[in-house]
Amino acid sequence: MASKSAAAKSQTHLPTEKELLAMPESDYMNDIQLAFFRNRLKELEQEILTNAGTTTENLRETQFVPDPADRATIEEEHALELRTRDRERKLLKKVQQSITRIDSGDYGWCEETGEPIGIPRLLARPTATLSLEAQERREMRQKLYGD
Known part of the structure:
Protein backbone atom coordinates (compact mmCIF):
# COMPACT_ATOMS: atom_id res chain seq x y z
CA MET A 1 0.00 0.00 0.00
CA ALA A 2 2.89 2.38 0.71
CA SER A 3 4.17 1.95 -2.84
CA LYS A 4 0.83 3.16 -4.26
CA SER A 5 0.91 6.36 -2.22
CA ALA A 6 4.54 6.97 -3.18
CA ALA A 7 3.65 6.49 -6.84
CA ALA A 8 0.70 8.86 -6.53
CA LYS A 9 2.89 11.43 -4.80
CA SER A 10 5.58 11.25 -7.50
CA GLN A 11 2.94 11.79 -10.18
CA THR A 12 1.65 14.96 -8.55
CA HIS A 13 5.11 16.43 -7.92
CA LEU A 14 6.62 17.97 -11.01
CA PRO A 15 10.35 18.61 -10.92
CA THR A 16 11.85 22.07 -11.10
CA GLU A 17 13.93 23.06 -14.12
CA LYS A 18 17.05 22.58 -11.99
CA GLU A 19 15.97 19.05 -11.02
CA LEU A 20 15.19 18.28 -14.66
CA LEU A 21 18.65 19.44 -15.76
CA ALA A 22 20.28 17.37 -13.00
CA MET A 23 18.75 14.10 -14.25
CA PRO A 24 21.16 11.71 -15.96
CA GLU A 25 21.06 11.42 -19.75
CA SER A 26 19.82 7.84 -19.36
CA ASP A 27 16.56 9.29 -17.96
CA GLY A 108 12.03 15.45 -27.36
CA TRP A 109 13.47 13.70 -30.38
CA CYS A 110 14.71 15.51 -33.51
CA GLU A 111 12.42 15.09 -36.53
CA GLU A 112 15.40 15.04 -38.90
CA THR A 113 18.03 13.00 -37.07
CA GLY A 114 16.15 11.09 -34.37
CA GLU A 115 18.68 12.37 -31.84
CA PRO A 116 17.64 13.91 -28.51
CA ILE A 117 16.75 17.60 -28.75
CA GLY A 118 17.99 18.08 -25.20
CA ILE A 119 16.43 19.30 -21.98
CA PRO A 120 18.06 22.78 -22.06
CA ARG A 121 16.71 23.46 -25.57
CA LEU A 122 13.25 22.17 -24.67
CA LEU A 123 13.20 24.35 -21.56
CA ALA A 124 14.00 27.37 -23.72
CA ARG A 125 11.62 26.34 -26.53
CA PRO A 126 9.21 23.60 -25.50
CA THR A 127 7.80 23.38 -29.04
CA ALA A 128 11.20 22.58 -30.62
CA THR A 129 11.11 19.67 -33.06
CA LEU A 130 14.73 19.84 -34.19
CA SER A 131 18.00 19.48 -32.32
CA LEU A 132 20.11 22.61 -32.20
CA GLU A 133 22.46 21.23 -34.88
CA ALA A 134 19.59 20.30 -37.21
CA GLN A 135 17.98 23.72 -36.67
CA GLU A 136 21.27 25.47 -37.49
CA ARG A 137 21.64 23.38 -40.68
CA ARG A 138 18.06 24.25 -41.69
CA GLU A 139 18.65 27.97 -41.09
CA MET A 140 21.91 27.84 -43.05
CA ARG A 141 20.12 26.17 -46.01
CA GLN A 142 17.39 28.81 -45.85
CA LYS A 143 19.99 31.55 -45.81
CA LEU A 144 21.93 30.07 -48.72
CA TYR A 145 19.08 28.85 -50.90
CA GLY A 146 16.10 30.84 -49.70
CA ASP A 147 14.12 27.65 -49.01
Missing part, protein backbone atom coordinates in the same frame (compact mmCIF):
# COMPACT_ATOMS: atom_id res chain seq x y z
CA TYR A 28 15.94 11.35 -21.11
CA MET A 29 12.21 11.72 -21.84
CA ASN A 30 11.15 9.54 -18.94
CA ASP A 31 7.62 9.83 -17.52
CA ILE A 32 8.61 12.61 -15.09
CA GLN A 33 10.17 14.74 -17.83
CA LEU A 34 7.23 14.15 -20.16
CA ALA A 35 4.80 15.14 -17.38
CA PHE A 36 6.84 18.31 -16.76
CA PHE A 37 6.72 19.34 -20.43
CA ARG A 38 3.06 18.35 -20.83
CA ASN A 39 2.25 20.61 -17.86
CA ARG A 40 4.35 23.46 -19.27
CA LEU A 41 2.72 23.15 -22.69
CA LYS A 42 -0.79 22.97 -21.20
CA GLU A 43 -0.09 26.14 -19.17
CA LEU A 44 1.18 27.90 -22.31
CA GLU A 45 -1.89 26.73 -24.25
CA GLN A 46 -4.19 28.08 -21.53
CA GLU A 47 -2.33 31.41 -21.42
CA ILE A 48 -2.67 31.85 -25.19
CA LEU A 49 -6.39 31.02 -25.09
CA THR A 50 -6.92 33.45 -22.19
CA ASN A 51 -5.08 36.20 -24.09
CA ALA A 52 -7.25 35.59 -27.15
CA GLY A 53 -10.40 35.94 -25.04
CA THR A 54 -9.10 39.16 -23.49
CA THR A 55 -8.35 40.61 -26.92
CA THR A 56 -11.85 39.78 -28.10
CA GLU A 57 -13.33 41.55 -25.10
CA ASN A 58 -11.05 44.58 -25.60
CA LEU A 59 -12.06 44.93 -29.23
CA ARG A 60 -15.76 44.67 -28.35
CA GLU A 61 -15.49 47.39 -25.72
CA THR A 62 -14.05 49.97 -28.10
CA GLN A 63 -15.86 53.22 -27.73
CA PHE A 64 -16.11 56.01 -30.25
CA VAL A 65 -13.41 58.64 -29.71
CA PRO A 66 -14.01 61.96 -31.48
CA ASP A 67 -10.36 63.09 -31.44
CA PRO A 68 -8.58 61.79 -34.59
CA ALA A 69 -5.22 61.48 -32.79
CA ASP A 70 -6.74 59.42 -29.97
CA ARG A 71 -8.63 57.29 -32.49
CA ALA A 72 -5.42 56.66 -34.44
CA THR A 73 -3.62 55.66 -31.24
CA ILE A 74 -6.39 53.22 -30.32
CA GLU A 75 -6.39 51.74 -33.83
CA GLU A 76 -2.61 51.29 -33.70
CA GLU A 77 -2.90 49.57 -30.30
CA HIS A 78 -5.57 47.25 -31.71
CA ALA A 79 -3.44 46.45 -34.75
CA LEU A 80 -0.46 45.61 -32.51
CA GLU A 81 -2.64 43.44 -30.29
CA LEU A 82 -4.04 41.61 -33.31
CA ARG A 83 -0.53 40.97 -34.70
CA THR A 84 0.48 39.60 -31.31
CA ARG A 85 -2.57 37.30 -31.21
CA ASP A 86 -1.78 36.11 -34.75
CA ARG A 87 1.72 35.10 -33.60
CA GLU A 88 0.17 33.40 -30.58
CA ARG A 89 -2.31 31.57 -32.82
CA LYS A 90 0.63 30.09 -34.74
CA LEU A 91 2.34 29.24 -31.45
CA LEU A 92 -0.87 27.61 -30.17
CA LYS A 93 -0.80 25.23 -33.14
CA LYS A 94 2.82 24.29 -32.32
CA VAL A 95 1.94 23.83 -28.64
CA GLN A 96 -0.91 21.50 -29.53
CA GLN A 97 1.31 19.57 -31.95
CA SER A 98 3.91 19.21 -29.18
CA ILE A 99 1.29 17.77 -26.82
CA THR A 100 0.35 15.30 -29.57
CA ARG A 101 4.06 14.40 -29.90
CA ILE A 102 4.18 13.66 -26.16
CA ASP A 103 1.17 11.36 -26.58
CA SER A 104 2.77 9.55 -29.53
CA GLY A 105 6.18 9.19 -27.84
CA ASP A 106 7.97 11.44 -30.35
CA TYR A 107 8.43 14.48 -28.08
